[in-house]
Amino acid sequence: MNPEQSKVLIHDPTLRDGHHAVRHQLSAAQLRAYATAANAARIPVVEVGHGNGLGASSLQVGRAKVSDEEMLTVVREALTDSKMAVFMLPGWGASKDLDRALALGADLVRIGTHCTESDLAERHMGHLRDRGADAHGVLLMSHMAEPGELAEHCAQLVSYGATGVGIMDSSGHYLPADVTARITAIREAVDVPVMFHGHNNLGMAVANSVAAVEAGASIVDACARGFGAGAGNTQLEVVVPVLERMGYATGIDLYKLLDAADLAGRELMPAPPTIDSVGVVSGLSGVFSGFKTRVLDISAREGVDPRDVFFELGRRQAVAGQEDLIVDVAVALRQA
Amino acid sequence: MNPEQSKVLIHDPTLRDGHHAVRHQLSAAQLRAYATAANAARIPVVEVGHGNGLGASSLQVGRAKVSDEEMLTVVREALTDSKMAVFMLPGWGASKDLDRALALGADLVRIGTHCTESDLAERHMGHLRDRGADAHGVLLMSHMAEPGELAEHCAQLVSYGATGVGIMDSSGHYLPADVTARITAIREAVDVPVMFHGHNNLGMAVANSVAAVEAGASIVDACARGFGAGAGNTQLEVVVPVLERMGYATGIDLYKLLDAADLAGRELMPAPPTIDSVGVVSGLSGVFSGFKTRVLDISAREGVDPRDVFFELGRRQAVAGQEDLIVDVAVALRQA
Known part of the structure; x- marks a missing residue:
């Protein structure tokens, strides 16, 4: 070079x-x-x-x-x-x-x-x-x-x-x-x-x-x-x-x-970042990891696996600003 | 495949x-x-x-x-x-x-x-x-x-x-x-x-x-x-x-x-592993990271930079069991 x-x-x-x-x-x-x-x-x-x-x-x-x-x-x-x-x-x-x-x-x-x-x-x-x-x-x-x-x-x-x-x-x-x-x-x-x-x-x-x-x-x-x-x-x-x-x-x-x-x-930081399971799933599913807290909360409320919610959000190509989709996906998964 | x-x-x-x-x-x-x-x-x-x-x-x-x-x-x-x-x-x-x-x-x-x-x-x-x-x-x-x-x-x-x-x-x-x-x-x-x-x-x-x-x-x-x-x-x-x-x-x-x-x-663990500066230096120098504590202690005692000690240990191809080398290296660096 x-x-x-x-x-x-x-x-x-x-x-x-x-x-x-x-x-x-x-x-x-x-x-x-x-x-x-x-x-x-x-x-x-x-x-x-x-x-x-x-x-x-x-x-x-x-x-x-x-x-x-x-x-x-x-x-x-x-x-x-x-x-x-x-x-x-x-x-x-x-x-x-x-x-x-x-x-x-x-x-x-x-x-x-x-x-x-x-x-x-x-x-x-x-x-x-x-x-x-x-x-x-x-x-x-x-x-x-x-x-x-x-x-x-x-x-x-x-x-x-x-x-x-x-x-x-x-x-x-x-x-x-x-x-x-x-x-x-x-x-x-x-x-x-x-x-x-x-x-x-x-x-x-x-x-x-x-x-x-x-x-x-x-x-x-x-x-x-x-x-x-x-x-x-x-x-x-x-x-x-x-x-x-x-x-x-x-x-x-x-x-x-x-x-x-x-x-x-x-x-600057309480602890350095590490790769937890939600991090792996958001990376695999291609979903912004900022969805984490809401996905966990809504999944718990609907009784569905938050990992399923992440993967479905990925399939639906969810992006930041579409947080409403989390509820749609969680409800659909519960009903399925 | x-x-x-x-x-x-x-x-x-x-x-x-x-x-x-x-x-x-x-x-x-x-x-x-x-x-x-x-x-x-x-x-x-x-x-x-x-x-x-x-x-x-x-x-x-x-x-x-x-x-x-x-x-x-x-x-x-x-x-x-x-x-x-x-x-x-x-x-x-x-x-x-x-x-x-x-x-x-x-x-x-x-x-x-x-x-x-x-x-x-x-x-x-x-x-x-x-x-x-x-x-x-x-x-x-x-x-x-x-x-x-x-x-x-x-x-x-x-x-x-x-x-x-x-x-x-x-x-x-x-x-x-x-x-x-x-x-x-x-x-x-x-x-x-x-x-x-x-x-x-x-x-x-x-x-x-x-x-x-x-x-x-x-x-x-x-x-x-x-x-x-x-x-x-x-x-x-x-x-x-x-x-x-x-x-x-x-x-x-x-x-x-x-x-x-x-x-x-x-x-199992108090916290997941992260890459701290000693981790970077031991990786770059090719020295077993188990040397960490002794390198830090001996470097402090001799008033030398522990990173210099790691790199010199790497050049000398130090391996586990050769912890005595740490003192040799630190003393040599202080005298240099």
């Missing part, structure tokens, strides 16, 4: 995706401590925010302990070398949130949509392009679309002005060959950097991230100790030395990275 | 390797509960014993709560369908331990040696062969030998009478390509079933096990919740559905397997 091909940019959403695991309750002191450690380790990009992104703090999905404005201010101050990224889901956040994030020093904005709804990103992507901001488009729950379809949506995002695109394995469903097929198709369709964001429900987050890089992805998302909801994300301090051992350069200092991970383990 | 190629035999050492994580303190009730659940899930082989195997219970490596005899009696009673396996390291256990295990109903005996010392298994393998017992030879710390050397040692084990051979990734050092090369070489050298036993220090235990199977291994070791020392073993209830999804048949009931894993999570 040539030197350019062998570089991988690590994007660290510990302070955004990890928020899901603690109901968005990280304090300013916690944000500052981790951002300082990540900056010292030379992690190139640190993402911060409410788990659901800019503007999402609400009674419905949970109020963050710290406002978007304070989060960005605190983290920006700590990141003397690393770039600061933010995430936004159209509908949760709006243009004013983007403007404020840029004013507070965000270097990169990611706009996320369901994998088949990239058109929802058009307006925001245009807004960011008009301001000369670096904006990436990312597709959530990407296992629900075939490689060709994902490639088309990524090309669409680039046509809107995205300077990078990527896919999230939101329910941790992929095996490495699935990732290879998708990243390969996307790489053929676009000429901007391609990102992969893994979850560990099937124990494959690190292997899937490696498969993505080998297929041409040049941005890998990973969180300290895998900090994130359910089975957690790709573990940052594991995937970095694994990629380095395989000949890819990340520019990250290993010992300081391990220090940052130790700090995260000690200061 | 033809139907025979697509079968994988799952070997479950939860009640033996998991013992390392709880200083060999599982009670008879815990052993019975898990063996009953594993049997109900149709896990084909359940291994039981002190972490270091038959005869190893001692002040030096820790006394087990329950004697070998009671362990085998309790588990044998619970396994109405599954086979019962035991493990022995020559020197820790002796022929009388093998005879007693066979008398108590062990269906399979594994004799383990360091990866380049298969000759230590000769006498015990012969002893077992004379009694008509099913005996497998397994090579520990197998990353310390090249594929060809491992294949020669496996062929040697078969010449002693082994009816199966395998390799353990004792320090969790392998990436999938390493496993593929080694299992391929071993498969070419022997015509008995080949086993792979993974550890998760680099987050690759499931991916490595899949790589082993794809290279021709037909026996995979895995523990409920990954129960084992340090970063833990290949997670049983994850690797089984992953293999099934890839078209391999294990014969295991998924829901009862998840029930067994839930029971293990609830009843």
Whole structure:
């Protein structure tokens, strides 16, 4: 491989995706401590925010302990070398949130949509392009679309002005060959950097991230100790030395990275994520693990096996926002 | 693939390797509960014993709560369908331990040696062969030998009478390509079933096990919740559905397997294994993670970075039993 091909940019959403695991309750002191450690380790990009992104703090999905404005201010101050990224889901956040994030020093904005709804990103992507901001488009729950379809949506995002695109394995469903097929198709369709964001429900987050890089992805998302909801994300301090051992350069200092991970383990989370049985079932069924609590509650009420409910939700291609389907499925299973 | 190629035999050492994580303190009730659940899930082989195997219970490596005899009696009673396996390291256990295990109903005996010392298994393998017992030879710390050397040692084990051979990734050092090369070489050298036993220090235990199977291994070791020392073993209830999804048949009931894993999570372990920074470093350096406590203590005393000590121990190819090297290395680093 040539030197350019062998570089991988690590994007660290510990302070955004990890928020899901603690109901968005990280304090300013916690944000500052981790951002300082990540900056010292030379992690190139640190993402911060409410788990659901800019503007999402609400009674419905949970109020963050710290406002978007304070989060960005605190983290920006700590990141003397690393770039600061933010995430936004159209509908949760709006243009004013983007403007404020840029004013507070965000270097990169990611706009996320369901994998088949990239058109929802058009307006925001245009807004960011008009301001000369670096904006990436990312597709959530990407296992629900075939490689060709994902490639088309990524090309669409680039046509809107995205300077990078990527896919999230939101329910941790992929095996490495699935990732290879998708990243390969996307790489053929676009000429901007391609990102992969893994979850560990099937124990494959690190292997899937490696498969993505080998297929041409040049941005890998990973969180300290895998900090994130359910089975957690790709573990940052594991995937970095694994990629380095395989000949890819990340520019990250290993010992300081391990220090940052130790700090995260000690200061940010009650316990590191593990793969419990619900994690396995949500990964296998391809259902967002955020459904867990409701599936367990409704299954108990209806006297059905929650695992059957997950698999049926998977067959019905349920996505976040369709929580009502859980009741339909549980009642149907009870009656069957 | 033809139907025979697509079968994988799952070997479950939860009640033996998991013992390392709880200083060999599982009670008879815990052993019975898990063996009953594993049997109900149709896990084909359940291994039981002190972490270091038959005869190893001692002040030096820790006394087990329950004697070998009671362990085998309790588990044998619970396994109405599954086979019962035991493990022995020559020197820790002796022929009388093998005879007693066979008398108590062990269906399979594994004799383990360091990866380049298969000759230590000769006498015990012969002893077992004379009694008509099913005996497998397994090579520990197998990353310390090249594929060809491992294949020669496996062929040697078969010449002693082994009816199966395998390799353990004792320090969790392998990436999938390493496993593929080694299992391929071993498969070419022997015509008995080949086993792979993974550890998760680099987050690759499931991916490595899949790589082993794809290279021709037909026996995979895995523990409920990954129960084992340090970063833990290949997670049983994850690797089984992953293999099934890839078209391999294990014969295991998924829901009862998840029930067994839930029971293990609830009843056997204080917390499931996670990959901490020492786990990453011991995996990268290829050093047995059992060195952890002493490395931390001695490094603190000498005022050196324990990570440097691990990497230097790896360069010196330290193996279990060479704990004195830790002091040599730490002192050398302090003086350097």
